[in-house]
Amino acid sequence: MADLTGPRGPKPQKRLNGRTIMLWSVLAVVLIYYALPLYVMIITSLKGMPEIRTGKIFAPPVEITFEPWKKAAFSACTGLVCEGLSAGFLNSVKILIPSLIASIAVTSVTGYALANWKFKGSEVFFTILIFGAFIPYQVMIYPLVILLRELGLFGSISGLVLIHTIFAMPILTLLFRNYFTSLPDELFKAARVDGAGFWGIYFRIMVPMSLPIFMVAIILQITGIWNDFLFGVIYTKPEHYPMTVQLNNIVNAVQGVKEYNVNMAATLLTGLVPLTIYFASGKLFVRGIAAGAVKG
Incomplete structure:
Protein backbone atom coordinates (compact mmCIF):
# COMPACT_ATOMS: atom_id res chain seq x y z
CA MET A 1 0.00 0.00 0.00
CA ALA A 2 1.07 3.51 -0.66
CA ASP A 3 2.39 5.37 2.31
CA LEU A 4 -0.03 8.18 3.11
CA THR A 5 2.10 9.43 5.95
CA GLY A 6 4.85 11.84 5.20
CA PRO A 7 7.62 13.08 7.39
CA ARG A 8 5.17 15.52 8.97
CA GLY A 9 2.18 13.23 9.44
CA PRO A 10 -0.75 12.04 7.28
CA LYS A 11 -1.39 13.81 4.01
CA PRO A 12 -4.65 15.79 3.99
CA GLN A 13 -7.42 14.25 1.84
CA LYS A 14 -9.17 16.51 -0.63
CA ARG A 15 -12.88 16.74 0.09
CA LEU A 16 -15.68 18.39 -1.80
CA ASN A 17 -17.36 20.98 0.36
CA GLY A 18 -20.71 22.63 -0.25
CA ARG A 19 -19.15 25.70 -1.84
CA THR A 20 -17.20 23.64 -4.40
CA ILE A 21 -20.25 21.57 -5.29
CA MET A 22 -22.34 24.70 -5.77
CA LEU A 23 -19.65 26.30 -7.95
CA TRP A 24 -19.39 23.27 -10.22
CA SER A 25 -23.18 23.00 -10.39
CA VAL A 26 -23.51 26.61 -11.50
CA LEU A 27 -20.76 26.14 -14.10
CA ALA A 28 -22.47 23.00 -15.41
CA VAL A 29 -25.80 24.83 -15.76
CA VAL A 30 -24.14 27.74 -17.57
CA LEU A 31 -22.32 25.34 -19.88
CA ILE A 32 -25.53 23.51 -20.77
CA TYR A 33 -27.36 26.80 -21.25
CA TYR A 34 -24.86 27.98 -23.87
CA ALA A 35 -23.83 24.65 -25.38
CA LEU A 36 -27.29 23.16 -25.93
CA PRO A 37 -28.47 25.72 -28.55
CA LEU A 38 -25.14 25.35 -30.38
CA TYR A 39 -25.52 21.57 -30.35
CA VAL A 40 -29.06 21.82 -31.78
CA MET A 41 -27.88 24.20 -34.50
CA ILE A 42 -25.02 21.92 -35.55
CA ILE A 43 -27.01 18.69 -35.71
CA THR A 44 -29.96 20.40 -37.43
CA SER A 45 -27.64 21.81 -40.11
CA LEU A 46 -26.43 18.26 -40.83
CA LYS A 47 -29.92 16.75 -41.28
CA GLY A 48 -32.19 16.55 -44.28
CA MET A 49 -35.66 18.08 -44.13
CA PRO A 50 -37.48 14.68 -43.92
CA GLU A 51 -35.52 13.87 -40.79
CA ILE A 52 -36.15 17.30 -39.29
CA ARG A 53 -39.91 16.88 -39.78
CA THR A 54 -39.89 13.91 -37.40
CA GLY A 55 -39.57 16.42 -34.58
CA LYS A 56 -36.61 14.78 -32.84
CA ILE A 57 -34.79 18.03 -32.26
CA PHE A 58 -32.09 16.66 -29.92
CA ALA A 59 -31.43 13.43 -31.80
CA PRO A 60 -28.17 13.27 -33.79
CA PRO A 61 -28.53 12.96 -37.58
CA VAL A 62 -29.18 9.45 -38.87
CA GLU A 63 -27.57 10.36 -42.18
CA ILE A 64 -25.18 13.30 -42.22
CA THR A 65 -25.51 15.65 -45.20
CA PHE A 66 -23.61 18.83 -46.03
CA GLU A 67 -26.07 19.99 -48.68
CA PRO A 68 -27.62 22.58 -46.31
CA TRP A 69 -24.16 24.12 -45.83
CA LYS A 70 -23.55 24.18 -49.57
CA LYS A 71 -26.93 25.77 -50.24
CA ALA A 72 -26.49 28.33 -47.46
CA ALA A 73 -23.12 29.36 -48.86
CA PHE A 74 -23.86 29.49 -52.58
CA SER A 75 -27.51 29.13 -53.61
CA ALA A 76 -29.91 30.20 -50.83
CA CYS A 77 -32.20 33.04 -51.87
CA THR A 78 -31.89 36.47 -50.27
CA GLY A 79 -34.81 38.16 -51.97
CA LEU A 80 -34.61 38.04 -55.77
CA VAL A 81 -30.99 36.90 -55.76
CA CYS A 82 -30.05 33.29 -55.01
CA GLU A 83 -26.33 33.43 -54.33
CA GLY A 84 -26.32 32.42 -50.68
CA LEU A 85 -23.94 34.04 -48.24
CA SER A 86 -20.99 34.17 -50.62
CA ALA A 87 -21.62 37.74 -51.77
CA GLY A 88 -22.28 38.87 -48.21
CA PHE A 89 -19.02 37.28 -47.06
CA LEU A 90 -17.00 39.26 -49.60
CA ASN A 91 -18.80 42.45 -48.61
CA SER A 92 -18.10 41.80 -44.93
CA VAL A 93 -14.40 41.34 -45.67
CA LYS A 94 -14.35 44.57 -47.70
CA ILE A 95 -16.00 46.37 -44.79
CA LEU A 96 -13.96 44.75 -42.02
CA ILE A 97 -10.37 45.28 -43.20
CA PRO A 98 -10.42 49.07 -43.85
CA SER A 99 -12.69 49.67 -40.84
CA LEU A 100 -10.31 47.76 -38.60
CA ILE A 101 -7.20 49.54 -39.86
CA ALA A 102 -8.77 53.01 -39.76
CA SER A 103 -10.36 52.66 -36.32
CA ILE A 104 -7.24 51.20 -34.67
CA ALA A 105 -4.98 53.81 -36.26
CA VAL A 106 -7.18 56.77 -35.29
CA THR A 107 -8.04 55.69 -31.75
CA SER A 108 -4.53 54.54 -30.80
CA VAL A 109 -3.07 57.90 -31.82
CA THR A 110 -5.91 59.77 -30.09
CA GLY A 111 -5.45 57.76 -26.88
CA TYR A 112 -1.68 58.30 -27.04
CA ALA A 113 -2.11 62.04 -27.46
CA LEU A 114 -4.58 62.29 -24.57
CA ALA A 115 -2.29 60.27 -22.30
CA ASN A 116 1.10 61.82 -23.04
CA TRP A 117 0.65 65.09 -24.93
CA LYS A 118 -1.65 67.27 -22.92
CA PHE A 119 -3.06 70.25 -24.78
CA LYS A 120 -5.51 72.98 -23.91
CA GLY A 121 -8.98 71.47 -23.73
CA SER A 122 -7.72 67.87 -23.80
CA GLU A 123 -9.75 66.90 -20.72
CA VAL A 124 -12.89 68.44 -22.21
CA PHE A 125 -12.27 66.56 -25.45
CA PHE A 126 -11.80 63.33 -23.51
CA THR A 127 -15.00 63.91 -21.54
CA ILE A 128 -16.94 64.45 -24.76
CA LEU A 129 -15.53 61.20 -26.17
CA ILE A 130 -16.53 59.27 -23.06
CA PHE A 131 -19.99 60.80 -23.17
CA GLY A 132 -20.26 59.63 -26.77
CA ALA A 133 -19.78 56.03 -25.66
CA PHE A 134 -23.10 56.18 -23.78
CA ILE A 135 -25.20 57.75 -26.55
CA PRO A 136 -27.56 55.15 -28.04
CA TYR A 137 -26.78 54.35 -31.66
CA GLN A 138 -30.39 55.01 -32.64
CA VAL A 139 -30.04 58.69 -31.76
CA MET A 140 -27.27 59.13 -34.35
CA ILE A 141 -28.78 57.13 -37.22
CA TYR A 142 -30.61 59.91 -39.05
CA PRO A 143 -27.94 62.64 -38.62
CA LEU A 144 -25.35 60.22 -40.03
CA VAL A 145 -27.64 59.41 -42.95
CA ILE A 146 -27.68 63.11 -43.81
CA LEU A 147 -23.91 63.40 -43.30
CA LEU A 148 -23.16 60.47 -45.61
CA ARG A 149 -25.61 61.78 -48.18
CA GLU A 150 -23.92 65.18 -48.24
CA LEU A 151 -20.51 63.48 -48.57
CA GLY A 152 -21.79 61.30 -51.40
CA LEU A 153 -21.03 58.12 -49.42
CA PHE A 154 -24.51 56.92 -48.51
CA GLY A 155 -25.13 53.35 -49.62
CA SER A 156 -21.45 52.63 -50.21
CA ILE A 157 -18.93 50.46 -48.41
CA SER A 158 -16.74 53.53 -47.84
CA GLY A 159 -19.58 55.21 -45.96
CA LEU A 160 -20.04 52.18 -43.71
CA VAL A 161 -16.28 52.11 -43.02
CA LEU A 162 -16.52 55.74 -41.90
CA ILE A 163 -19.46 54.88 -39.61
CA HIS A 164 -17.58 52.04 -37.93
CA THR A 165 -14.54 54.28 -37.43
CA ILE A 166 -16.66 57.02 -35.84
CA PHE A 167 -18.46 54.72 -33.43
CA ALA A 168 -15.23 52.99 -32.41
CA MET A 169 -13.62 56.22 -31.22
CA PRO A 170 -15.12 56.59 -27.70
CA ILE A 171 -14.51 53.12 -26.27
CA LEU A 172 -11.23 52.37 -28.07
CA THR A 173 -9.80 55.79 -27.27
CA LEU A 174 -10.62 55.14 -23.62
CA LEU A 175 -8.87 51.75 -23.73
CA PHE A 176 -5.74 53.11 -25.43
CA ARG A 177 -5.57 56.21 -23.27
CA ASN A 178 -5.83 54.19 -20.05
CA TYR A 179 -3.22 51.69 -21.22
CA PHE A 180 -0.74 54.37 -22.29
CA THR A 181 -1.26 56.09 -18.94
CA SER A 182 -0.29 52.87 -17.14
CA LEU A 183 3.09 52.71 -18.91
CA PRO A 184 6.14 54.09 -17.03
CA ASP A 185 6.22 57.85 -17.48
CA GLU A 186 10.02 57.80 -17.24
CA LEU A 187 10.26 56.20 -20.70
CA PHE A 188 8.28 59.02 -22.24
CA LYS A 189 10.31 61.71 -20.47
CA ALA A 190 13.61 60.05 -21.39
CA ALA A 191 12.58 59.90 -25.04
CA ARG A 192 11.63 63.59 -24.96
CA VAL A 193 15.04 64.45 -23.48
CA ASP A 194 16.74 62.45 -26.25
CA GLY A 195 14.91 64.55 -28.82
CA ALA A 196 12.22 62.12 -29.92
CA GLY A 197 9.07 63.76 -31.21
CA PHE A 198 5.40 62.84 -31.25
CA TRP A 199 5.60 60.15 -33.94
CA GLY A 200 9.00 58.89 -32.91
CA ILE A 201 7.83 58.09 -29.38
CA TYR A 202 4.61 56.58 -30.69
CA PHE A 203 6.18 54.17 -33.18
CA LEU A 230 -27.98 47.68 -37.81
CA PHE A 231 -25.43 49.83 -39.64
CA GLY A 232 -25.13 47.36 -42.49
CA VAL A 233 -28.84 47.36 -43.30
CA ILE A 234 -29.21 51.15 -42.95
CA TYR A 235 -26.10 52.61 -44.55
CA THR A 236 -25.55 50.24 -47.49
CA LYS A 237 -27.45 49.13 -50.57
CA PRO A 238 -28.48 45.51 -51.30
CA GLU A 239 -25.43 44.89 -53.48
CA HIS A 240 -23.20 45.92 -50.55
CA TYR A 241 -25.04 44.14 -47.74
CA PRO A 242 -22.71 42.41 -45.23
CA MET A 243 -23.09 38.76 -44.24
CA THR A 244 -25.36 39.45 -41.27
CA VAL A 245 -27.94 41.23 -43.43
CA GLN A 246 -27.81 38.42 -45.99
CA LEU A 247 -28.39 35.94 -43.16
CA ASN A 248 -31.48 37.86 -42.04
CA ASN A 249 -32.83 37.80 -45.58
CA ILE A 250 -32.29 34.04 -45.87
CA VAL A 251 -33.90 33.22 -42.52
CA ASN A 252 -36.88 35.53 -43.05
CA ALA A 253 -37.58 34.52 -46.65
CA VAL A 254 -41.36 34.06 -47.04
CA GLN A 255 -41.34 32.10 -50.30
CA GLY A 256 -41.15 28.31 -50.46
CA VAL A 257 -40.61 25.81 -47.66
CA LYS A 258 -38.93 26.90 -44.43
CA GLU A 259 -35.61 25.05 -44.56
CA TYR A 260 -34.43 24.99 -40.97
CA ASN A 261 -31.28 23.06 -41.82
CA VAL A 262 -30.21 25.74 -44.31
CA ASN A 263 -31.04 28.48 -41.80
CA MET A 264 -28.93 26.82 -39.11
CA ALA A 265 -26.03 26.27 -41.51
CA ALA A 266 -26.21 29.92 -42.63
CA THR A 267 -26.19 31.08 -39.00
CA LEU A 268 -23.13 28.98 -38.20
CA LEU A 269 -21.32 30.17 -41.32
CA THR A 270 -22.00 33.80 -40.40
CA GLY A 271 -20.66 33.32 -36.87
CA LEU A 272 -17.62 31.31 -37.94
CA VAL A 273 -15.22 34.27 -38.14
CA PRO A 274 -15.89 35.78 -34.66
CA LEU A 275 -15.99 32.29 -33.12
CA THR A 276 -12.60 31.50 -34.66
CA ILE A 277 -11.19 34.78 -33.38
CA TYR A 278 -12.43 34.07 -29.86
CA PHE A 279 -11.08 30.53 -29.77
CA ALA A 280 -7.73 31.47 -31.32
CA SER A 281 -7.02 34.61 -29.33
CA GLY A 282 -9.13 34.39 -26.19
CA LYS A 283 -6.03 34.13 -23.99
CA LEU A 284 -4.50 37.18 -25.66
CA PHE A 285 -7.68 39.12 -25.03
CA VAL A 286 -7.69 38.27 -21.32
CA ARG A 287 -3.95 38.98 -21.10
CA GLY A 288 -4.43 42.37 -22.73
CA ILE A 289 -7.22 43.32 -20.35
CA ALA A 290 -5.19 42.15 -17.34
CA ALA A 291 -2.12 44.04 -18.56
CA GLY A 292 -3.83 47.37 -18.07
CA ALA A 293 -6.64 47.79 -20.57
CA VAL A 294 -8.98 49.05 -17.88
CA LYS A 295 -6.46 50.88 -15.72
CA GLY A 296 -6.19 54.61 -15.47
Missing part, protein backbone atom coordinates in the same frame (compact mmCIF):
# COMPACT_ATOMS: atom_id res chain seq x y z
CA ARG A 204 9.42 53.35 -31.36
CA ILE A 205 8.23 53.14 -27.75
CA MET A 206 4.46 53.12 -27.33
CA VAL A 207 3.49 50.68 -30.09
CA PRO A 208 6.09 47.98 -29.23
CA MET A 209 5.12 48.15 -25.55
CA SER A 210 1.38 48.12 -26.22
CA LEU A 211 0.83 44.93 -28.22
CA PRO A 212 -1.60 43.50 -25.60
CA ILE A 213 -3.99 46.44 -25.85
CA PHE A 214 -3.71 46.44 -29.63
CA MET A 215 -4.82 42.80 -29.59
CA VAL A 216 -7.77 43.69 -27.33
CA ALA A 217 -8.82 46.47 -29.70
CA ILE A 218 -8.41 44.26 -32.78
CA ILE A 219 -10.52 41.46 -31.27
CA LEU A 220 -13.23 43.90 -30.18
CA GLN A 221 -13.38 45.51 -33.60
CA ILE A 222 -13.34 42.30 -35.62
CA THR A 223 -16.20 40.79 -33.64
CA GLY A 224 -18.16 44.04 -33.47
CA ILE A 225 -17.85 44.94 -37.15
CA TRP A 226 -18.43 41.40 -38.40
CA ASN A 227 -21.53 40.91 -36.23
CA ASP A 228 -23.02 44.31 -37.06
CA PHE A 229 -26.48 44.27 -38.58
Whole structure:
Protein backbone atom coordinates (compact mmCIF):
# COMPACT_ATOMS: atom_id res chain seq x y z
CA MET A 1 0.00 0.00 0.00
CA ALA A 2 1.07 3.51 -0.66
CA ASP A 3 2.39 5.37 2.31
CA LEU A 4 -0.03 8.18 3.11
CA THR A 5 2.10 9.43 5.95
CA GLY A 6 4.85 11.84 5.20
CA PRO A 7 7.62 13.08 7.39
CA ARG A 8 5.17 15.52 8.97
CA GLY A 9 2.18 13.23 9.44
CA PRO A 10 -0.75 12.04 7.28
CA LYS A 11 -1.39 13.81 4.01
CA PRO A 12 -4.65 15.79 3.99
CA GLN A 13 -7.42 14.25 1.84
CA LYS A 14 -9.17 16.51 -0.63
CA ARG A 15 -12.88 16.74 0.09
CA LEU A 16 -15.68 18.39 -1.80
CA ASN A 17 -17.36 20.98 0.36
CA GLY A 18 -20.71 22.63 -0.25
CA ARG A 19 -19.15 25.70 -1.84
CA THR A 20 -17.20 23.64 -4.40
CA ILE A 21 -20.25 21.57 -5.29
CA MET A 22 -22.34 24.70 -5.77
CA LEU A 23 -19.65 26.30 -7.95
CA TRP A 24 -19.39 23.27 -10.22
CA SER A 25 -23.18 23.00 -10.39
CA VAL A 26 -23.51 26.61 -11.50
CA LEU A 27 -20.76 26.14 -14.10
CA ALA A 28 -22.47 23.00 -15.41
CA VAL A 29 -25.80 24.83 -15.76
CA VAL A 30 -24.14 27.74 -17.57
CA LEU A 31 -22.32 25.34 -19.88
CA ILE A 32 -25.53 23.51 -20.77
CA TYR A 33 -27.36 26.80 -21.25
CA TYR A 34 -24.86 27.98 -23.87
CA ALA A 35 -23.83 24.65 -25.38
CA LEU A 36 -27.29 23.16 -25.93
CA PRO A 37 -28.47 25.72 -28.55
CA LEU A 38 -25.14 25.35 -30.38
CA TYR A 39 -25.52 21.57 -30.35
CA VAL A 40 -29.06 21.82 -31.78
CA MET A 41 -27.88 24.20 -34.50
CA ILE A 42 -25.02 21.92 -35.55
CA ILE A 43 -27.01 18.69 -35.71
CA THR A 44 -29.96 20.40 -37.43
CA SER A 45 -27.64 21.81 -40.11
CA LEU A 46 -26.43 18.26 -40.83
CA LYS A 47 -29.92 16.75 -41.28
CA GLY A 48 -32.19 16.55 -44.28
CA MET A 49 -35.66 18.08 -44.13
CA PRO A 50 -37.48 14.68 -43.92
CA GLU A 51 -35.52 13.87 -40.79
CA ILE A 52 -36.15 17.30 -39.29
CA ARG A 53 -39.91 16.88 -39.78
CA THR A 54 -39.89 13.91 -37.40
CA GLY A 55 -39.57 16.42 -34.58
CA LYS A 56 -36.61 14.78 -32.84
CA ILE A 57 -34.79 18.03 -32.26
CA PHE A 58 -32.09 16.66 -29.92
CA ALA A 59 -31.43 13.43 -31.80
CA PRO A 60 -28.17 13.27 -33.79
CA PRO A 61 -28.53 12.96 -37.58
CA VAL A 62 -29.18 9.45 -38.87
CA GLU A 63 -27.57 10.36 -42.18
CA ILE A 64 -25.18 13.30 -42.22
CA THR A 65 -25.51 15.65 -45.20
CA PHE A 66 -23.61 18.83 -46.03
CA GLU A 67 -26.07 19.99 -48.68
CA PRO A 68 -27.62 22.58 -46.31
CA TRP A 69 -24.16 24.12 -45.83
CA LYS A 70 -23.55 24.18 -49.57
CA LYS A 71 -26.93 25.77 -50.24
CA ALA A 72 -26.49 28.33 -47.46
CA ALA A 73 -23.12 29.36 -48.86
CA PHE A 74 -23.86 29.49 -52.58
CA SER A 75 -27.51 29.13 -53.61
CA ALA A 76 -29.91 30.20 -50.83
CA CYS A 77 -32.20 33.04 -51.87
CA THR A 78 -31.89 36.47 -50.27
CA GLY A 79 -34.81 38.16 -51.97
CA LEU A 80 -34.61 38.04 -55.77
CA VAL A 81 -30.99 36.90 -55.76
CA CYS A 82 -30.05 33.29 -55.01
CA GLU A 83 -26.33 33.43 -54.33
CA GLY A 84 -26.32 32.42 -50.68
CA LEU A 85 -23.94 34.04 -48.24
CA SER A 86 -20.99 34.17 -50.62
CA ALA A 87 -21.62 37.74 -51.77
CA GLY A 88 -22.28 38.87 -48.21
CA PHE A 89 -19.02 37.28 -47.06
CA LEU A 90 -17.00 39.26 -49.60
CA ASN A 91 -18.80 42.45 -48.61
CA SER A 92 -18.10 41.80 -44.93
CA VAL A 93 -14.40 41.34 -45.67
CA LYS A 94 -14.35 44.57 -47.70
CA ILE A 95 -16.00 46.37 -44.79
CA LEU A 96 -13.96 44.75 -42.02
CA ILE A 97 -10.37 45.28 -43.20
CA PRO A 98 -10.42 49.07 -43.85
CA SER A 99 -12.69 49.67 -40.84
CA LEU A 100 -10.31 47.76 -38.60
CA ILE A 101 -7.20 49.54 -39.86
CA ALA A 102 -8.77 53.01 -39.76
CA SER A 103 -10.36 52.66 -36.32
CA ILE A 104 -7.24 51.20 -34.67
CA ALA A 105 -4.98 53.81 -36.26
CA VAL A 106 -7.18 56.77 -35.29
CA THR A 107 -8.04 55.69 -31.75
CA SER A 108 -4.53 54.54 -30.80
CA VAL A 109 -3.07 57.90 -31.82
CA THR A 110 -5.91 59.77 -30.09
CA GLY A 111 -5.45 57.76 -26.88
CA TYR A 112 -1.68 58.30 -27.04
CA ALA A 113 -2.11 62.04 -27.46
CA LEU A 114 -4.58 62.29 -24.57
CA ALA A 115 -2.29 60.27 -22.30
CA ASN A 116 1.10 61.82 -23.04
CA TRP A 117 0.65 65.09 -24.93
CA LYS A 118 -1.65 67.27 -22.92
CA PHE A 119 -3.06 70.25 -24.78
CA LYS A 120 -5.51 72.98 -23.91
CA GLY A 121 -8.98 71.47 -23.73
CA SER A 122 -7.72 67.87 -23.80
CA GLU A 123 -9.75 66.90 -20.72
CA VAL A 124 -12.89 68.44 -22.21
CA PHE A 125 -12.27 66.56 -25.45
CA PHE A 126 -11.80 63.33 -23.51
CA THR A 127 -15.00 63.91 -21.54
CA ILE A 128 -16.94 64.45 -24.76
CA LEU A 129 -15.53 61.20 -26.17
CA ILE A 130 -16.53 59.27 -23.06
CA PHE A 131 -19.99 60.80 -23.17
CA GLY A 132 -20.26 59.63 -26.77
CA ALA A 133 -19.78 56.03 -25.66
CA PHE A 134 -23.10 56.18 -23.78
CA ILE A 135 -25.20 57.75 -26.55
CA PRO A 136 -27.56 55.15 -28.04
CA TYR A 137 -26.78 54.35 -31.66
CA GLN A 138 -30.39 55.01 -32.64
CA VAL A 139 -30.04 58.69 -31.76
CA MET A 140 -27.27 59.13 -34.35
CA ILE A 141 -28.78 57.13 -37.22
CA TYR A 142 -30.61 59.91 -39.05
CA PRO A 143 -27.94 62.64 -38.62
CA LEU A 144 -25.35 60.22 -40.03
CA VAL A 145 -27.64 59.41 -42.95
CA ILE A 146 -27.68 63.11 -43.81
CA LEU A 147 -23.91 63.40 -43.30
CA LEU A 148 -23.16 60.47 -45.61
CA ARG A 149 -25.61 61.78 -48.18
CA GLU A 150 -23.92 65.18 -48.24
CA LEU A 151 -20.51 63.48 -48.57
CA GLY A 152 -21.79 61.30 -51.40
CA LEU A 153 -21.03 58.12 -49.42
CA PHE A 154 -24.51 56.92 -48.51
CA GLY A 155 -25.13 53.35 -49.62
CA SER A 156 -21.45 52.63 -50.21
CA ILE A 157 -18.93 50.46 -48.41
CA SER A 158 -16.74 53.53 -47.84
CA GLY A 159 -19.58 55.21 -45.96
CA LEU A 160 -20.04 52.18 -43.71
CA VAL A 161 -16.28 52.11 -43.02
CA LEU A 162 -16.52 55.74 -41.90
CA ILE A 163 -19.46 54.88 -39.61
CA HIS A 164 -17.58 52.04 -37.93
CA THR A 165 -14.54 54.28 -37.43
CA ILE A 166 -16.66 57.02 -35.84
CA PHE A 167 -18.46 54.72 -33.43
CA ALA A 168 -15.23 52.99 -32.41
CA MET A 169 -13.62 56.22 -31.22
CA PRO A 170 -15.12 56.59 -27.70
CA ILE A 171 -14.51 53.12 -26.27
CA LEU A 172 -11.23 52.37 -28.07
CA THR A 173 -9.80 55.79 -27.27
CA LEU A 174 -10.62 55.14 -23.62
CA LEU A 175 -8.87 51.75 -23.73
CA PHE A 176 -5.74 53.11 -25.43
CA ARG A 177 -5.57 56.21 -23.27
CA ASN A 178 -5.83 54.19 -20.05
CA TYR A 179 -3.22 51.69 -21.22
CA PHE A 180 -0.74 54.37 -22.29
CA THR A 181 -1.26 56.09 -18.94
CA SER A 182 -0.29 52.87 -17.14
CA LEU A 183 3.09 52.71 -18.91
CA PRO A 184 6.14 54.09 -17.03
CA ASP A 185 6.22 57.85 -17.48
CA GLU A 186 10.02 57.80 -17.24
CA LEU A 187 10.26 56.20 -20.70
CA PHE A 188 8.28 59.02 -22.24
CA LYS A 189 10.31 61.71 -20.47
CA ALA A 190 13.61 60.05 -21.39
CA ALA A 191 12.58 59.90 -25.04
CA ARG A 192 11.63 63.59 -24.96
CA VAL A 193 15.04 64.45 -23.48
CA ASP A 194 16.74 62.45 -26.25
CA GLY A 195 14.91 64.55 -28.82
CA ALA A 196 12.22 62.12 -29.92
CA GLY A 197 9.07 63.76 -31.21
CA PHE A 198 5.40 62.84 -31.25
CA TRP A 199 5.60 60.15 -33.94
CA GLY A 200 9.00 58.89 -32.91
CA ILE A 201 7.83 58.09 -29.38
CA TYR A 202 4.61 56.58 -30.69
CA PHE A 203 6.18 54.17 -33.18
CA ARG A 204 9.42 53.35 -31.36
CA ILE A 205 8.23 53.14 -27.75
CA MET A 206 4.46 53.12 -27.33
CA VAL A 207 3.49 50.68 -30.09
CA PRO A 208 6.09 47.98 -29.23
CA MET A 209 5.12 48.15 -25.55
CA SER A 210 1.38 48.12 -26.22
CA LEU A 211 0.83 44.93 -28.22
CA PRO A 212 -1.60 43.50 -25.60
CA ILE A 213 -3.99 46.44 -25.85
CA PHE A 214 -3.71 46.44 -29.63
CA MET A 215 -4.82 42.80 -29.59
CA VAL A 216 -7.77 43.69 -27.33
CA ALA A 217 -8.82 46.47 -29.70
CA ILE A 218 -8.41 44.26 -32.78
CA ILE A 219 -10.52 41.46 -31.27
CA LEU A 220 -13.23 43.90 -30.18
CA GLN A 221 -13.38 45.51 -33.60
CA ILE A 222 -13.34 42.30 -35.62
CA THR A 223 -16.20 40.79 -33.64
CA GLY A 224 -18.16 44.04 -33.47
CA ILE A 225 -17.85 44.94 -37.15
CA TRP A 226 -18.43 41.40 -38.40
CA ASN A 227 -21.53 40.91 -36.23
CA ASP A 228 -23.02 44.31 -37.06
CA PHE A 229 -26.48 44.27 -38.58
CA LEU A 230 -27.98 47.68 -37.81
CA PHE A 231 -25.43 49.83 -39.64
CA GLY A 232 -25.13 47.36 -42.49
CA VAL A 233 -28.84 47.36 -43.30
CA ILE A 234 -29.21 51.15 -42.95
CA TYR A 235 -26.10 52.61 -44.55
CA THR A 236 -25.55 50.24 -47.49
CA LYS A 237 -27.45 49.13 -50.57
CA PRO A 238 -28.48 45.51 -51.30
CA GLU A 239 -25.43 44.89 -53.48
CA HIS A 240 -23.20 45.92 -50.55
CA TYR A 241 -25.04 44.14 -47.74
CA PRO A 242 -22.71 42.41 -45.23
CA MET A 243 -23.09 38.76 -44.24
CA THR A 244 -25.36 39.45 -41.27
CA VAL A 245 -27.94 41.23 -43.43
CA GLN A 246 -27.81 38.42 -45.99
CA LEU A 247 -28.39 35.94 -43.16
CA ASN A 248 -31.48 37.86 -42.04
CA ASN A 249 -32.83 37.80 -45.58
CA ILE A 250 -32.29 34.04 -45.87
CA VAL A 251 -33.90 33.22 -42.52
CA ASN A 252 -36.88 35.53 -43.05
CA ALA A 253 -37.58 34.52 -46.65
CA VAL A 254 -41.36 34.06 -47.04
CA GLN A 255 -41.34 32.10 -50.30
CA GLY A 256 -41.15 28.31 -50.46
CA VAL A 257 -40.61 25.81 -47.66
CA LYS A 258 -38.93 26.90 -44.43
CA GLU A 259 -35.61 25.05 -44.56
CA TYR A 260 -34.43 24.99 -40.97
CA ASN A 261 -31.28 23.06 -41.82
CA VAL A 262 -30.21 25.74 -44.31
CA ASN A 263 -31.04 28.48 -41.80
CA MET A 264 -28.93 26.82 -39.11
CA ALA A 265 -26.03 26.27 -41.51
CA ALA A 266 -26.21 29.92 -42.63
CA THR A 267 -26.19 31.08 -39.00
CA LEU A 268 -23.13 28.98 -38.20
CA LEU A 269 -21.32 30.17 -41.32
CA THR A 270 -22.00 33.80 -40.40
CA GLY A 271 -20.66 33.32 -36.87
CA LEU A 272 -17.62 31.31 -37.94
CA VAL A 273 -15.22 34.27 -38.14
CA PRO A 274 -15.89 35.78 -34.66
CA LEU A 275 -15.99 32.29 -33.12
CA THR A 276 -12.60 31.50 -34.66
CA ILE A 277 -11.19 34.78 -33.38
CA TYR A 278 -12.43 34.07 -29.86
CA PHE A 279 -11.08 30.53 -29.77
CA ALA A 280 -7.73 31.47 -31.32
CA SER A 281 -7.02 34.61 -29.33
CA GLY A 282 -9.13 34.39 -26.19
CA LYS A 283 -6.03 34.13 -23.99
CA LEU A 284 -4.50 37.18 -25.66
CA PHE A 285 -7.68 39.12 -25.03
CA VAL A 286 -7.69 38.27 -21.32
CA ARG A 287 -3.95 38.98 -21.10
CA GLY A 288 -4.43 42.37 -22.73
CA ILE A 289 -7.22 43.32 -20.35
CA ALA A 290 -5.19 42.15 -17.34
CA ALA A 291 -2.12 44.04 -18.56
CA GLY A 292 -3.83 47.37 -18.07
CA ALA A 293 -6.64 47.79 -20.57
CA VAL A 294 -8.98 49.05 -17.88
CA LYS A 295 -6.46 50.88 -15.72
CA GLY A 296 -6.19 54.61 -15.47
